[in-house]
């Protein structure tokens with residue numbers, strides 16, 4: 001592992017730092033045009049979709065440049081590089097890899113320009129961890145598929161224009177070779193027959209939904225990849241986001257906010273950050289995040305060598321799940337009753353951020369695969385234990 005940066009990498013880091021110094025106004029000085037200006041400027045720099053090939057409008061950035069860009073943006077607490085989150089994370093990469101020329105031209109520019117949101121329709125009421133058992137079906141008649149069924153826990157669906165979803169087009173009712181017969185479709189959410197019913201989460205937010213499909217007609221030209229091969233499309237699209245750089249920066253940011261909290265509240269009559277138990281706990285959090293960072297460098301080394309990432313990313317995902325819950329619980333413990341207040345309730349600290357964070361763990365803990373599933377992957381594929 002080589003920890004030194006090359007001259008080109010240092011020059012690129014300086015370019016990002018200079019850009020931030022010039023264009024990232026302090027929060028208090030940002031007007032209502034700030035976000036639109038920011039998105040246009042980072043798009044002009046080709047930093048939106050920075051890892052995507054230049055011929056589709058991406059930045060063609062190499063792995064180390066992506067790391068540097070992410071690091072500098074995170075250090076400066078800059079807004080995101082584009083707001084079409086799922087489009088940038090996996091829908092776009094899937095279209096680049098498997099899409100037709102017409103699909104690339106139709107969808108990629110809109111994703112890069114943050115025009116609308118995409119959502120992802122994989123889970124169903126009885127289908128989550130065992131995704132290959134999905135039942136939502138699409139029957140083809142000529143140039144049209146007709147979808148019937150339902151998807152659930154679909155994040156961002158209440159605000160999205162399009163859904164990238166998996167349907168069963170073959171192998172109905174068979175428990176053998178479940179991965180066969182699954183097809184990926186790109187579906188506009190205002191198509192007749194679609195109903196999006198928002199679901200309220202325990203913190204009171206309505207960011208995900210159950211979606212019902214009742215004889216929904218979708219043109220065959222909206223199929224991503226070959227019919228019946230949607231499983232492969234999904235696996236390789238998701239692999240695009242499997243580095244842990246973003247996760248580690250998010251955890252360090254969370255630790256910073258926790259540090260600010262323990263410096264302003266008291267415990268046993270003294271600032272909490274002078275209490276030995278608090279200091280020990282904060283130290284453990286930091287050590288765990290640092291171990292995630294170092295483990296992430298292993299993934300990075302593999303990526304630089306052009307080797308694909310696989311089961312090893314489950315290690316950091318599992319670590320993060322544990323940390324998210326422990327850090328959230330710790331903040332509530334430090335705050336006592338005030339930590340339970342949400343939003344603008346009378347005694348809410350930091351506008352209810354802590355209660356909201358502590359209730360928000362399912363997002364990172366369950367979304368993308370539960371801890372039990374990560375443990376199965378680590379046990380079976382890394383440690384070579386017998387199959388579940």
Ligand SMILES: Cc1cc2nc3c(=O)[nH]c(=O)nc-3n(C[C@H](O)[C@H](O)[C@H](O)COP(=O)(O)OP(=O)(O)OC[C@H]3O[C@@H](n4cnc5c(N)ncnc54)[C@H](O)[C@@H]3O)c2cc1C
Pocket residue numbers: 119120121122123124125126127128129130152153154155156208362363364366367368369370371372373376388
């Ligand atoms: C905040 C949030 C956002 C989400 N967003 C999306 C989204 O945008 N799109 C989407 O498609 N889905 C989304 N999901 C759904 C998510 O992917 C599923 O909830 C997840 O895969 C688990 O599936 P499940 O809920 O059906 O639980 P199950 O799979 O039924 O699991 C229930 C319990 O059984 C355990 N378990 C299951 N199988 C095994 C096994 N083989 N060995 C050991 N233990 C096992 C699990 O760990 C869990 O504890 C989201 C979920 C959450 C919480």
